[in-house]
Amino acid sequence: MNAPSQHPPAVRTTCPYCGVGCGVLAKPDGLGGAVIAGDPAHPANFGRLCSKGSALGETLGLESRLLHPMRRGADGALARASWDAALDQVAAGFARTIDKHGPNAVAFYLSGQLLTEDYYVANKLMKGFLGSANVDTNSRLCMASSVAGHRRAFGSDTVPGIYSDLDEADLIVLVGSNAAWCHPILYQRMMANRRMRGAKVVVIDPRRTATAEDVDLFLPIAPGMDTALFSGLLVHLSDVLALDYEYIDAHVSGFPDALARAREIAPDLATTARLAGLAQDDVAAFFALFRETAKTVTCYSQGVNQSAQGTDKVNAIVNCHLATGRIGKNGASPFSLTGQPNAMGGREVGGLANQLAAHMGFSPQEVDRVGRFWNGPAMAKREGLKAVQMFDAIARGEIKALWVMATNPAASLPRAGAVREALRKLDLFVVSENVLSNDTVSAGAHFVLPAAAWGEKDGTVTNSERRISRQRPFLPLPGEAKPDWWIVSQVGQRLGFADAFAYRSSADVFREHAKLSMFENGGTRDFDIGALALLSDEAFDALDPVLWPAPATRAGTERFFAQGGFFTSDRKAKMIAPEMPRPQAETSDALPFRLNTGRVRDQWHTMTRSGLSPRLAKHLPEPFVEVHPDDAIAAGLSHDGFARLHSRYGACVLKVRVSEGQQRGSLFAPIHWSDETAAMARVGELVMPATDPFSGQPEAKATPVAIAPVDYKYRGFVLTRSPLALPSHTWWSRVTVGRGVGYLLASEAASDMWRDVAHAAFGHAEIAEYCDPPRDLYRMAAFVDGRLEGCVFIGPATATLQWDAVKALFESEQLAEAQRRAVLSGKAADGLADPGPVVCACFGVGLNVIRDAIVNGGATSVEAIGAALRAGTNCGSCLPELKRIVQRERAPQAV
Structure with missing residues (x-):
């Protein structure tokens, strides 16, 4: 007989970071950790992982974990409680609040870090049994404008394309998307297409990010002017007769009004260029590429969505694809790249305040349908409060009880300081978390409940291309940690709804979710996974990644809308007439700059997971603000010095990085640092609370701020x-x-x-x-x-x-x-050279090592550096930086 293996086999699971949804092979090491590798069989990544995914094994320790239920006592300190006592008191608190103030006095704030099953149970409890739709999610901060744009245009929140379109397109347009850092696995697919098939790549972004380093055309658009540029494109396509009139006639409504509005906004090339702040020749080059390339994919992300006019921006982009029939075809579609691992799954189960489960809304018919399926005694009849509105209502005292799950709103929401103060007013404040402390827990949570973390969770997530994948556990639940669906179900049972929340496993929840998707559907709704509704526990455990729709009674489809079939009353898409683009808040002498916020390559959200990795900490270890050289001189700022930023809402102190890639008059600061990880670096403190009127998504790209130097001795x-x-x-x-x-x-x-x-x-x-x-x-x-x-x-x-x-x-x-x-x-005694700041996080290769390979080792290209040091050969997110280093080091030789 063969001896038993020392460690269990690798478990197929899914990465917990961005919406790409990469497959991961996790091989437990028997010591509470795991060896991490990409899953070569997963169609999202084919075995590749980015720097964050590659470092997941460094984030599995229990040092910062919440392991037991905690209750805050009269002295303000958190003390351990039993599960029974904590759940009883949480349920009693919600019941008491509803009895006294009504169902709209309670709210849940959820997260794209939750699994679909967690999301489903929380949504069901609130909207079907507590009687309120006050359920929203941090996904409101990243992709709500895409949802609203899809629903206005398609009648449903449907992503038309899939990832293989990025392999087949002849033109890829990236709008407000630093994909090289934020979606690096997809970005490398785009670059492979460019190398192997000659696809053209256009980047439209106010900042010259890493994504714009090696592309065919970079358009440094004026902040907020995406609608103007794509309105001008629609006008141009019409003027040169480059529209697909057969598709428009058969499958589109609203074309005349949308075109007329586009002409009001950007009637000609010169006006478009002026509004967009671009050179006229560059705009003409972009228009020509789009006009002449049938297989075009337009990818857009936070730069489009995170705007008080984000939905109009989305629809201006979608209009150009509808008018040319470039939708749902091989290599041709508008494509929203979502930010979180399960933002899509949350959308499927109604995790947003303006949706019901299974992509249904709040029409009387849909409320009745979901109510009958759930046998819900207190169905919410209308939309609830979206994220910013929800916390405003808490501040006003209208919401008395809040449950936050797997997110950190005291750091991530606009006016983060005001959010923290609002949380202290709650009669009942519950947080489900897997970390001992974060800014939100520190804001006075009455109960902190230990939730399962990645590696322990068991359920599903859905990525940006509508692909459902399993997150499988490969580590035991530590301490008394429990899955979020279990915690919510236990509260539901204690509130008197035992039969409706008698789930035994995540598979039970998934089957119910799938059954609801097919309930009274018959092809009238896009989301249908009825083919998965009868999966056995064993089949659920073994489920391979699957695209939806997956209906039980007919064939599914990989792409939507190539032949029409939209989910509107007339089955036609609706082209939308957007509003004239304008700033939500004007700059002034007192606040002369616009602050743009976003992500950096090797960190994630508020760093409760990625911040545990020593490898990821080496790239950009300090919170910073990026400033154009001219603005730095005018403001008296120096590179690697410090600056104080303030807006109407708060202030931060950040390191200064002077960068030619930053536009004059604009600043950029990353969102990741919180009061747990830095002093005075919560960028959410600065961000204005303005929101898009259709999506409710906050404006995170254009807050008026001032900046001044700070001198430390x-x-x-x-x-x-x-x-x-x-x-x-x-x-x-x-x-x-x-x-x-x-x-x-x-x-x-x-x-x-x-x-x-x-x-x-x-x-x-x-x-x-x-x-x-x-x-x-x-x-x-x-x-x-x-x-x-x-x-x-x-x-x-x-x-x-x-x-x-x-x-x-x-x-x-x-x-x-x-x-x-x-x-x-301060020097090594063994003669080893200082490797310098890390450039390639995947293999830990520092700047000084790379410079030495170029100067002394003859590595005069990025490929040669990869061969010598492996830098840039995994996820590729450091390739733009490697190219800049090569150019800088070789520049003197070219003189």
């Missing part, structure tokens, strides 16, 4: 095995490092104060110090049994930090005597 860093308190008047960014925590610092605290901090934190260890009061230098290294236990380096702000070299010593298990002596010098 001292700079430095701390490395420690566990978090510690820092002196007041200190700006800090917490960074996960191997075997501990790092803090990058800027401070007004003098060296003697830092000496006190060091001795208080490391007094138990053997301490070596270097003090130079005249030069304001202080360095301390603490050793325990030959290991570097911690260190403090502080000096004048003009001094060079030795962060990377000392961090490498800190991450070592043991230090030789020579290495111990070298710590305070």
Whole structure:
């Protein structure tokens, strides 16, 4: 007989980050972790993973996990509670609130991090049994304008195309999408198409992002002017008779009004270029490419959606595809690239306040249909409050009880400071989480319930191309953590609805969800997965990735609408006449800049998962604001210095990055840092609460702000095995490092104060110090049994930090005597060169290593660097940066 294998086999699951929905192979290591690889059989990624997905194995520890139900006592502290006690009190609190104030005094705020089954049960409880539609989701912040645009145009929230269109298109237009960093696996498919088939790529974005580095045409559009550009395109296509009139006549309504409005907005090429802030020749080149290329895919993302006019932007893009019949065909469609792993699944089950489950709305017929299917005694009859409205209602005292699941609104919503204050007013504030602490929990949650995390969850997610995939558990549930669907079901049972919430497994929930999708459907609704409604538990466990629709009674389809068949009353698409584009809020002398917010390559949302990875922390470890060089000079800002930003709603202090890719008059800041991970870096604090009138999506790209330099006397860093308190008047960014925590610092605290901090934190260890009061230098290294236990380096702000070299010593298990002596010098004692800031996170390749390969190793191309160092050969998200490095290093030779 063969000996049993030491570790279990790899489990096929799905990545928990963006909406690409990559397949993952997770092989448990028997120690609570897992080895992570891409799943070569998954059609979303064919085995490739981005830097974040590749580093998932570093995020599985339990150090920051919430493992038991917690209840906040009269003293304000959270204390452990039993599940029975916590669930009883949560259910009693919701019942009491409804009895006293009515069903609209309660709300749920959900997340695209939930599985479809979690989403379904929460939506069912609120909308069918508690009697309110106050269920919304953080997906409102990223793709609600796409939903609204789809529903206005198609009569349903239908994504017409699929990923293989990106392989087959001859023209790919990326609008407001930094796909190289935010959807890198899809971006590499686009670039492969460009290399192998000669497809053209156009990028339309106010910022010259990594996505725009190696494309055929870059259009640095004026902020908010997407509607003007695509209105001008529609006019141009009409004027040169490049429309598909047969398709329009057979399958489209509203064409005359939409074209007339487009002519009002952008009647000619010159006006279009002026409104869009673009060179007329570049606009003409884009129009010609679109006109002459039948197989065109237009991908759009947050830059379009996150706008107070986002829905009009979506419909201006969709109008051009409808008018040319370029929809639902091989290599031709408008395509929304969603941000979260299950934003689509949430849409399927009615996770938004303006939807019911199974892509139904709040018409009397649909309310009746869902009510009969659920046997719901208190069906919500009208739409609920969308995210920003919901938290405004909390602030006004109209919503008294809130349950937040798997998201962090106190950091991510506009006016984050005001959101935090609103949360403190709630009579009942429940948070389901898998982390011990975040900004939302710290805002005064009365109950914090331990939820399953990725690796423990069991259910399904749906990606941007409508593909349902399994998330399978490969780790046991730690402590008393439970699936979200179970937690909600238990509350439903305690509220008196035991029969409706008697689920035994996620498979039970999925089967009910699938049955509702086919209930009284008959092809009248796009979402139908009736073919999956009778899956056995074993078949659900083994379910391969599947595109919807998957109806039980007819064949499904990969693409929608090539032959019409829209989900409107007349089965025709509706072309929409958008409003004239205009700024939601004007800049002024006091607030002269527009703030654009977004993501960076190696972090995710508020970093509760990605922030646990030392590898991901190496790329951009500090919160920053990106400024054009001319604006930096005018404002007195310096690269790598600090700046204070303020808006009408709050303030932040961020590192300054001077960049030619930033437009004059505009600033960019990433969204990821919170009060848990940095000082004064919650960018949500600044963002204005303006929302799109159709989608309710907040405007996150154009908040008026001011910026001014901040001068700190001292700079430095701390490395420690566990978090510690820092002196007041200190700006800090917490960074996960191997075997501990790092803090990058800027401070007004003098060296003697830092000496006190060091001795208080490391007094138990053997301490070596270097003090130079005249030069304001202080360095301390603490050793325990030959290991570097911690260190403090502080000096004048003009001094060079030795962060990377000392961090490498800190991450070592043991230090030789020579290495111990070298710590305070900030240099490696073994002759190893400082690798520099990480460029390729997948393989940990630093900038200095790459420069050496170019200068001394003859690696004069990106391909040669890949062959020598492997950099850029996995997800490819660092390829634009590698190209810039090669160009910079070779530039002197070309002179």
